[in-house]
Amino acid sequence: MNLKITGLVKEYEIQRALDDFHLKIENISSLVIVGPSGGGKSTLLRLLAGLEVATSGDIHINDNHIINDEKWLKEYRKNVGVVFQAYNLFPHWTAMENITMPLIKVHGYSKEEASEKCLTLLRKFDLLEHVDKIPAKLSGGQQQRIAIARALAINSELLMFDEPTSALDPQLTSGVLDMILELKKEGTDILMVTHEMAFAKKAADHIVFIDEGKALENASADQFFNHPKNERIIEFLSHSNC
Amino acid sequence: MKNLLVIKDDKKKLTKLSSFTNVILVGLFILCIIIYTVIKLDYSFDFSVIAKYKVKFINGYIMTLEICIISLFISLVIGLINALALKGKIIFFRFLARLYVEILRGTPFLVQVLFFYFIIGEAFGLQNKFVVGFLILSFFSGAYVTEIIRGGIESIPQSQLVTANSLGFTKAQTYRYIIFPQVFRRILPSLAGQLSSLIKDSSLLSVISISEFTMKALEANAITYQSYEIFSFLALGYLVITIPVSLLSKWLERKYFYES
Numbered sequence: 001m002n003l004k005i006t007g008l009v010k011e012y013e014i015q016r017a018l019d020d021f022h023l024k025i026e027n028i029s030s031l032v033i034v035g036p037s038g039g040g041k042s043t044l045l046r047l048l049a050g051l052e053v054a055t056s057g058d059i060h061i062n063d064n065h066i067i068n069d070e071k072w073l074k075e076y077r078k079n080v081g082v083v084f085q086a087y088n089l090f091p092h093w094t095a096m097e098n099i100t101m102p103l104i105k106v107h108g109y110s111k112e113e114a115s116e117k118c119l120t121l122l123r124k125f126d127l128l129e130h131v132d133k134i135p136a137k138l139s140g141g142q143q144q145r146i147a148i149a150r151a152l153a154i155n156s157e158l159l160m161f162d163e164p165t166s167a168l169d170p171q172l173t174s175g176v177l178d179m180i181l182e183l184k185k186e187g188t189d190i191l192m193v194t195h196e197m198a199f200a201k202k203a204a205d206h207i208v209f210i211d212e213g214k215a216l217e218n219a220s221a222d223q224f225f226n227h228p229k230n231e232r233i234i235e236f237l238s239h240s241n242c
Numbered sequence: 243m244k245n246l247l248v249i250k251d252d253k254k255k256l257t258k259l260s261s262f263t264n265v266i267l268v269g270l271f272i273l274c275i276i277i278y279t280v281i282k283l284d285y286s287f288d289f290s291v292i293a294k295y296k297v298k299f300i301n302g303y304i305m306t307l308e309i310c311i312i313s314l315f316i317s318l319v320i321g322l323i324n325a326l327a328l329k330g331k332i333i334f335f336r337f338l339a340r341l342y343v344e345i346l347r348g349t350p351f352l353v354q355v356l357f358f359y360f361i362i363g364e365a366f367g368l369q370n371k372f373v374v375g376f377l378i379l380s381f382f383s384g385a386y387v388t389e390i391i392r393g394g395i396e397s398i399p400q401s402q403l404v405t406a407n408s409l410g411f412t413k414a415q416t417y418r419y420i421i422f423p424q425v426f427r428r429i430l431p432s433l434a435g436q437l438s439s440l441i442k443d444s445s446l447l448s449v450i451s452i453s454e455f456t457m458k459a460l461e462a463n464a465i466t467y468q469s470y471e472i473f474s475f476l477a478l479g480y481l482v483i484t485i486p487v488s489l490l491s492k493w494l495e496r497k498y499f500y501e502s
Contacts, residue, residue: 051404154409
């Protein structure tokens with residue numbers, strides 16, 4: 001994954017979530033964004049996913065230059081898989097329908113192709129027994145794993161995770177994190193916002209630390225965890241569990 | 243003895259004996275009122291009038307059902323269009339829909355019937371009373387259905403819309419495949435309640451002589467003056483539909499409650 005962000009600003013009515021944000025990263029496969037709450041991590045992810053538009057600045061992600069044009073963004077979003085904190089699945093659809101409906105209605109698959117693809121994925125991630133269940137009958141962890149399978153189903157070149165385990169009980173998070181690790185091993189590009197520092201240490205090639213709307217650190221995982229330079233980061237790491 | 247008549251603990255179920263006793267007591271209470279009215283009015287019952295005018299009653303009943311079913315359907319269409327107008331981007335339609343809802347919900351149905359019949363019906367040359375009847379009822383009910391549907395749409399959490407957007411669903415697809423199926427299930431209990439209101443409100447159409455159930459009862463009453471039998475039967479005729487509909491509504495509510 002290549003990422004080049006210059007002069008990015010995102011303002012909301014009452015605050016500036018990203019403030020003249022710069023970042024340049026080349027050729028890495030998993031990027032983890034960490035930092036204190038309210039620092040702008042999730043905002044950055046939503047801009048990268050094309051779900052919101054920047055107030056000003058430029059984002060280049062792989063071969064895409066993200067532009068503020070709804071039609072272009074619509075096409076862009078189709079090819080980016082995003083998994084949110086919680087409530088990813090539509091409650092009136094079964095696990096199967098949650099995966100196949102976007103394939104059929106958005107990507108033009110036939111019903112058979114979509115089901116086949118869905119079953120292959122569910123089988124691979126050991127979720128086959130849940131195929132006909134509605135989300136209310138699944139645990140939060142199972143829901144998240146199905147949401148990840150749905151994001152994978154569209155063959156996205158890049159998967160984005162916005163704190164995918166922060167709404168889960170600790171004993172449910174490991175299943176979700178293991179699934180993400182497995183994807184990384186298979187070579188899927190991953191961009192993730194997380195509070196799970198232990199996981200970040202394991203899964204990240206590269207870490208970006210965001211605070212007060214700016215990237216305070218942009219380093220390899222090894223350097224970030226083992227040789228942090230910035231004092232804010234040293235303090236942040238001392239509070240986290242790794 | 244006290245346990246028989248007074249509930250001490252709301253969490254405990256009533257005993258069979260207590261339920262039975264109180265049902266009898268309520269029955270006796272009603273019976274007393276009936277006996278009082280009968281004595282006071284010096285009334286002699288003749289239930290044969292019901293049988294005698296049964297064709298009238300049946301025709302009226304069918305007319306009421308027809309008007310209500312057609313109205314429910316049309317008011318659903320009106321409600322849907324209006325709810326979309328309220329949520330839509332065109333300000334003119336938003337204002338128009340809001341005005342419609344406020345006026346129709348803020349005025350008595352009787353006033354609307356008179357206004358529609360004597361002014362709009364006249365102006366547009368609506369001769370057929372059946373058509374006038376279901377149109378008035380549809381517009382009236384449509385205002386309430388609008389609010390039911392709008393509430394239903396707003397009850398879908400924002401997070402689902404963000405997810406739908408991130409998956410690449412268009413706005414139309416989001417409404418069609420994600421919002422409406424859920425809204426429909428959520429509002430079914432309220433819609434059943436609305437059907438019940440519709441059936442009751444339709445009796446006011448008798449003021450413009452639409453030959454529905456109440457009108458037919460008034461006619462039979464004018465001939466026989468057996469008001470007690472006729473109006474009791476009339477009330478019963480409405481209850482026969484509204485009670486099952488109300489039970490259905492409660493059942494749907496529970497069903498939705500458990501599934502979510």
